[in-house]
Structure formats: structure tokens, C-alpha cells
Amino acid sequence: MNTTIASMDDSGSLIEQVAAALRNRVPLRIRGGDSKAFLGRRITGEEIDLRSHRGVVSYDPTELAITVRSGTPVTDLNALLAAQNQMLPCEPPVFNGAATVGGMVASGLAGPRRPWAGSVRDFVLGCRLITGQAKSLRFGGEVMKNVAGYDVSRLMAGSFGCLGILTEVSLKVLPRPRASHSVSLELSAAEALLKLSAWRRAAVPVTGAFHTQGRLYIRFEGGEGSVREALALAGGEEADPSIWEELREQRLDFFGGERPLWRLSVPALATVQGWPQDTLFDWGGAQRWVKSDEPASALREMAEKAGGHASCFTPVPGVESLHPLGPALLRFHQQLKAKMDPCGIFNPGRMYADL
Structure with a gap:
């Protein structure tokens, strides 16, 4: 290196x-x-x-x-x-x-x-x-x-x-953490977000969590003992640690295809009901990647109702990339x-x- x-x-x-x-x-x-x-x-x-x-x-x-x-x-x-x-x-x-x-x-x-x-x-x-x-x-x-x-x-x-x-x-x-281990579990998105919320309250050493296609992927990091306890608590199947780099660099299969890619930033426990089917829940639910042809107004309204905002990561004619600012915030900027x-x-x- x-x-x-x-x-x-x-x-x-x-x-x-x-x-x-x-x-x-x-x-x-x-x-x-x-x-x-x-x-x-x-x-x-x-x-x-x-x-x-x-x-x-x-x-x-x-x-x-x-x-x-x-x-x-x-x-x-x-x-x-x-x-x-x-x-x-x-x-x-x-x-x-x-x-x-x-x-x-x-x-x-x-x-x-x-x-x-x-x-x-x-x-x-x-x-x-x-x-x-x-x-x-x-x-x-x-x-x-x-x-x-x-x-x-x-x-x-x-x-x-x-x-x-x-x-x-x-x-x-x-x-760098002394120990790192990744696993995946078969769960619905709603079940995954509730489990992650419970683990956060219990101070389980999670440092990565995303859900896609019916599976929750989790990374536990910290001391050897705390990671070992977290693995015993979570169960699941061992996951390739390279999946976090693939997620970070947007190289997972989810990010492919021609449809626009949207990033919606919302509270982690915002409802999953009514969200587009092609959604990858990252950051324990707080960052939601959506592949959708829906109008920008519809996706931004969805984000606002959940208490967040939406940005388009794919250049789309006539669509602003960043979420519009309100008058007061725009004036401050x-x-x-x-x-x-x-x-x-x-x-x-x-x-x-x-x-």
C-alpha cells in the first residue's frame, strides 16, 4: 500500500x-x-x-x-x-x-x-x-x-x-475499530427499523445498517468482546465486509438501471408504508435511496411529510438536484x-x- x-x-x-x-x-x-x-x-x-x-x-x-x-x-x-x-x-x-x-x-x-x-x-x-x-x-x-x-x-x-x-x-x-464483523438477516423493512431502534437504545455497537430486497445488513464494530456479544444477539448469516464499500460507492445492483436515483433524508423511524417498492434503506432508515420515475414534486412531498428532504442524484431535465429552500432559509443563504x-x-x- x-x-x-x-x-x-x-x-x-x-x-x-x-x-x-x-x-x-x-x-x-x-x-x-x-x-x-x-x-x-x-x-x-x-x-x-x-x-x-x-x-x-x-x-x-x-x-x-x-x-x-x-x-x-x-x-x-x-x-x-x-x-x-x-x-x-x-x-x-x-x-x-x-x-x-x-x-x-x-x-x-x-x-x-x-x-x-x-x-x-x-x-x-x-x-x-x-x-x-x-x-x-x-x-x-x-x-x-x-x-x-x-x-x-x-x-x-x-x-x-x-x-x-x-x-x-x-x-x-x-x-480503526479493533474488531469488525458483518451479518445479514431476512427481515421486512419495518421489522428491520424497529430492531435497529431497539439495538440503538441498548447501545449495541452497530456502525452500518441497510435494508434491501428483504434483507437487513448490519456491521458491528468495537472491542472483541462487545462485537462477539452483538453477534450472539443478532444471529443471522455472515456477510462479505466488502458490501459496505459497494454501498458507499453506489456499486450495488440496486443503483444500476436507467431510472432516476433519489436520496431522501428523513427520521430513521419514518413510516415505510407507501414508499416506492424500489427503496434501499440506509443509515438505519434515515437515508432512503429510491429508484423512481415519479415526478419530483411527489417524491419531495413524501420526504417533507416524513419530516425530511429529497435530492436527485441523477441529472433529470427540468428537475432541481437539491431540495428547494423555504423563503426564510433562502434569504439566510x-x-x-x-x-x-x-x-x-x-x-x-x-x-x-x-x-
Whole structure:
């Protein structure tokens, strides 16, 4: 396993490109590996590529923290951490190895472990970013406190590059679990969600749970004793541990086919009655993948009634990728955008037409 990461500081060139864009009032399309280009609205503008800006800035395994440049491939970061028996707890997808650390934070996508370990945002300690005034500033971490009431470093998680250009990210990491074992059980979706809820209350060490085609797949992780007890409690059949990577990277058979793929984020115990037949229940029921030709309005209404929201992961003509914002929330986003990117040059319209 290669545990070295090529290093290059390209921040000077990136700042110059932003300054030129400001002078010429030219919008910028920020890209890393482009592995998540399917998410959000299509935008035009001069491309600014961060893949050359990569490498480890600092890493002390004993401190459980690492700072890397945003163009660093997530696969390289995973390999470096694994060599120290550590990991990114949020288990982000790598999408054929193209995903970069900057794109990981900007999209906020997390893998199967997210409900039990936390989101990408939860593990961002700080960042350095190029602002809408072409200045390089550092936020969070040990360098300077955030200002104006905003935790800027965490605001960048899920911002899709609309607030600034991430150049460095400081992340909290964790030791890899001492024991890990996966099993599957034959259960209905409703039975599976109730069982998972009971296990959560009993502090059973679940770190992954999804249901598809009448089977619940569970991953137990922790100390040898606690995992052994969990297996005795759950029963079931042994499952190939690679299934979690297949799920995370959307390579399961469920994700194939031509029908649009929707992600519905709802409370874990939201009813399963009335849901489309082709639904994969992930995150213990809180993330529901749906393959459906139903109108966007119908799927979004279903998500809203359950107390959540729906995003389309497959480009569909005339369909917004992200769930529409209410007037008050949209106004807050617009005010934040105006504060962070007053000239509106960073990924304009990527999330919503009015941002």
C-alpha cells in the first residue's frame, strides 16, 4: 500500500486566478476530481482546478488530527491513515478514486458509518480558504477563532464551493475499530427499523445498517468482546465486509438501471408504508435511496411529510438536484453568500439559481 502523498503548494497561483476573476467579473467553476459533478445545478464559468494543490501539511497520529491540501485524493489520505491504523470516521465515498478532500468537504457526502460516527462537518477542525476578496485566511483549529458568529470552517461542509475556495482542511481522525464483523438477516423493512431502534437504545455497537430486497445488513464494530456479544444477539448469516464499500460507492445492483436515483433524508423511524417498492434503506432508515420515475414534486412531498428532504442524484431535465429552500432559509443563504462572496464569482447557481 502506498502511504506517501505527492506534495505541491499551488496556493499562489490559485489566489492569482481568483484576483483576475474579480478584476474581470468572471465567474469561477471550482473543481477537484469532478467525481460529484452530477450533484447540483450545471454552471458555466472559468474553470479553476485544485488537483495540483495537494499533500499533507501536518500530521501527528498521536494527536488524532491531520491537515491536508484540498486537492489531495481521498484514497491517498485513507491509505496514509490506514498505515497508522486510523481512519476518517465519516467514511466518505471516493468514486473510482477521483474524489478529493476539498470535494469531500464541499459536498458533505458521508458513508454507512455516518449515523453512528458523525458527518463530514463533525470532523472538520479548521480550514484555510481563498475568500471572495482574493485573500487567503485560516479559520478554526489552533490558529484563529471564527468571527461574526460563524463557524466558517464547518460552514464550508456542504456549501458546494459557493462560499469560497478550500485550500487546506484540518480533520479529526479516529483509530480503526479493533474488531469488525458483518451479518445479514431476512427481515421486512419495518421489522428491520424497529430492531435497529431497539439495538440503538441498548447501545449495541452497530456502525452500518441497510435494508434491501428483504434483507437487513448490519456491521458491528468495537472491542472483541462487545462485537462477539452483538453477534450472539443478532444471529443471522455472515456477510462479505466488502458490501459496505459497494454501498458507499453506489456499486450495488440496486443503483444500476436507467431510472432516476433519489436520496431522501428523513427520521430513521419514518413510516415505510407507501414508499416506492424500489427503496434501499440506509443509515438505519434515515437515508432512503429510491429508484423512481415519479415526478419530483411527489417524491419531495413524501420526504417533507416524513419530516425530511429529497435530492436527485441523477441529472433529470427540468428537475432541481437539491431540495428547494423555504423563503426564510433562502434569504439566510443569500445573505451569507453576499458576505463571503460579494461579487458572486464562486460556483454561482451551483446549489440554487438565486445563490
